[in-house]
Amino acid sequence: MGIYGQAIIKTAAAHKQTVLALGRDEDKLDQQKQAGLIKDYFVIAANSYEQHQQAYKAWLNTHQITVFIHCAGVGSKGSSLQKESSPAITQSIDANVNYFFSLTQALMQSHSASQCNKVIAISSRRGSVGMAADSTVSNAGCSYAYRIAKAALNMTLCCLAEEFADTGPAFYAIHPGKLISKMGVGSADVEPLVSAQRLFKQVINTDLAFGFYTLQDSNIANLAW
Structure with missing residues (x-):
């Protein structure tokens, strides 16, 4: 469980929300449950x-x-054609896109389908095709795998939003901001917990139109797809 996932769980607990967690690390999930932050969890190998x-x-x-x-x-260190690899891209797409697709598909086939009103995918500004095509924006150092996977995730959100436009749930692609973490960029200036608080205040607890949004600043803003 990453630092942002932990921040979301802590914020949800502060909002008195019941948290059900999915993840690969059973030990970390169990620690969260023992701490009273989550009610239950499911381990995905x-x-x-x-x-x-x-x-x-x-x-x-x-x-x-x-x-x-x-x-x-999940990304890689392949920031150029010669440094990137097909297996790394596949791994990134599996984590960022295929798992999201499969988990959402199962959710919409379950009893929770009628109860769920929002589906949120934590994306990245690096997944913006519009930004990638802008010659004034530098993507130096960011891997092909990460950028390709996040762009594919954004397209998945667009497909789902179109299909469920009349019935719900609502779908959102969210860039959490430049998070301060071990993997963060040098210009990172947003604490994970601050971003998670913005997520609850400006996305989860409001009526928001479908879109690709950033939590970089105190006020939520649109990003180019």
């Missing part, structure tokens, strides 16, 4: 979601989920 699909659906049917947040970010 790396690269084997299909093996757990039926168990996950059964788990979903024992709970009511009103807001689903997918927070995963």
Whole structure:
């Protein structure tokens, strides 16, 4: 569980929300449960979601989920054509896109489908095709794998938003801001907990139109797809 996922859980607990967590690290999930931050969790083994699909659906049917947040970010060190690799891109797409797609698909097939009103995918400004095409914006140092995967995640959100426009839930792509972390960029200036608080205040607890948004500043803003 990454630093931003932990910040979201802490913020949810502060808002008196019941948290159901999904993740790969059972020890970390169990620590969160023992600390009283989450009610229950489901462990997804790396690269084997299909093996757990039926168990996950059964788990979903024992709970009511009103807001689903997918927070995963896997990239690589391949910041150029010669440094990047196809396996790294595949791994990044699996974590950022395929898991989100499969988990959302199962959610919409479960009893929670009628209860869930918002699906949020934590994306990145690096997934903006408009930004990538802007010659004045530098993407130096950011891997091909990460940028490609986040762009694909954004397209997935667009597909879902179109399909469920009349029935819900609402779908959002959210850039948390330049987070201060071990993986953060040199110009990072947003504390994960501050971003998580903005997520609850400006996305989860408000009526917001479908879109690609950034929590970089105190006021939420649109990003180019």
